Structure formats: C-alpha cells, structure tokens
Amino acid sequence: QQPVQSPQAVILREGEDAVINCSSSKALYSVHWYRQKHGEAPIFLMILLKGGEQKGHDKISASFNEKKQQSSLYLTASQLSYSGTYFCGTELDTGNQFYFGTGTSLTVIP
Amino acid sequence: KAGVTQTPRYLIKTRGQQVTLSCSPISGHRSVSWYQQTPGQGLQFLFEYFSETQRNKGNFPGRFSGRQFSNSRSEMNVSTLELGDSALYLCASSLRQGIKYEQYFGPGTRLTVT
Numbered sequence: 001q002q003p004v005q006s007p008q009a010v011i012l013r014e015g016e017d018a019v020i021n022c023s024s025s026k027a028l029y030s031v032h033w034y035r036q037k038h039g040e041a042p043i044f045l046m047i048l049l050k051g052g053e054q055k056g057h058d059k060i061s062a063s064f065n066e067k068k069q070q071s072s073l074y075l076t077a078s079q080l081s082y083s084g085t086y087f088c089g090t091e092l093d094t095g096n097q098f099y100f101g102t103g104t105s106l107t108v109i110p
Numbered sequence: 111k112a113g114v115t116q117t118p119r120y121l122i123k124t125r126g127q128q129v130t131l132s133c134s135p136i137s138g139h140r141s142v143s144w145y146q147q148t149p150g151q152g153l154q155f156l157f158e159y160f161s162e163t164q165r166n167k168g169n170f171p172g173r174f175s176g177r178q179f180s181n182s183r184s185e186m187n188v189s190t191l192e193l194g195d196s197a198l199y200l201c202a203s204s205l206r207q208g209i210k211y212e213q214y215f216g217p218g219t220r221l222t223v224t
C-alpha cells in the first residue's frame with residue numbers, strides 16, 4: 001500500500017520547473033506532501049483532500065486526482081532552498097491508514 | 111511556540127534489550143504519531159495516540175508499543191530489540207485527532223542496535 005513516487009531523483013538548475021508524482025493502488029481520502037532536508041525532520045508542505053482540489057503557496061502547488069489515486073507536486077522557478085527529499089503521504093479512503101511514499105530526491109544547482 | 115522535542119537524540123542498544131523513546135508535542139497539540147525511518151523502507155507509520163488512547167496502528171509487531179500521558183507527552187517502547195530496529199524514530203504532533211491533519215515532526219531519535 002506504499003504509494004510510488006516518480007521520479008526517484010531529479011537535478012534541476014535554479015529557475016527550472018519540476019513535477020513529482022505520487023501514485024497509489026488504493027482509493028485515497030487525502031494526500032500530504034512533506035519535504036525533508038538531510039539530517040532534518042520532514043516539514044509539512046500541504047494537504048489535499050478528496051475532491052480533486054489544487055492547492056499551492058508561493059511557487060509550490062499540488063493537485064489530487066482521486067479517480068486515479070494520484071497526486072502531483074509542482075515546483076516552479078526552483079530555488080536552491082527547494083533541495084531535499086519530497087515525500088507524499090496517503091491516507092486511505094477506507095480508514096485511518098497512512099503510508100508515506102518512496103521519496104523523491106530533488107537537487108537544485110546554481 | 112516550542113516545537114516537537116524528542117529524547118534522547120541518539121541511543122545505542124544491544125540485541126535483546128528494550129528501549130523507551132520520549133516525545134513532547136507542541137503545546138496544545140493532542141495527537142502524537144510515531145514513525146520509523148530507514149534507508150530501505152523509508153518512512154513507516156507506527157501508531158497514533160490521541161487523548162491517551164491509541165487511535166491508529168501501522169503494520170509493526172507487538173514489540174513496538176506506546177502510550178500517551180494526560181499532558182499529551184508520548185513514549186514509545188521497543189522490546190527485545192533486533193538489528194533491524196536500527197532506524198531514525200520520528201514523532202509528529204497534530205492539533206486534532208487523525209492523520210489527515212498537518213503534522214509537525216520532531217528531530218527524531220537515532221537508535222542503533224548492535
């Protein structure tokens with residue numbers, strides 16, 4: 001039930017855009033996105049609830065397609081501070097089961 | 111407002127021993143969840159406590175247990191330690207019950223089992 005993220009790793013130059021995908025084989029109620037820098041705790045980015053809404057703040061946004069059990073995280077005009085590992089977390093529609101994704105390592109270079 | 115704190119930050123134990131980890135949530139947060147993070151398995155949900163009761167549980171053996179006190183502080187216990195229990199253990203607090211709400215993570219306890 002662990003959601004699969006793609007790509008596993010990506011390297012960007014400052015200012016470039018990136019998309020990180022999260023896919024589950026189970027029906028989802030919510031999708032969470034977190035970023036973790038090396039040696040630090042994960043930091044909450046956003047939650048998307050069932051309903052297909054899109055959320056965002058600053059240059060980071062996300063969408064949730066509940067029919068496909070997929071979510072995508074969009075990073076536009078990337079900054080050096082965006083580097084880290086991004087995790088999606090999925091809450092199943094059947095109850096309070098929560099699974100983190102496999103993680104996507106994102107590196108932004110000057 | 112102080113963040114989530116975890117103690118100890120580092121721990122070395124021997125196989126067969128038991129260990130207790132502690133987590134103090136953000137003031138006012140009543141939900142505490144525990145996670146295990148390893149390079150091979152990634153982040154895995156252990157359990158969630160709210161109002162001193164375990165509300166949700168992940169797929170871990172009974173050697174992993176926890177509790178929550180009336181002040182929302184939580185402890186996690188692992189008995190009969192195995193080498194595979196070596197991991198970073200993270201706790202996260204949330205304002206309300208349920209993992210559907212945003213969680214704030216502590217710095218983690220790095221457990222090494224030899």
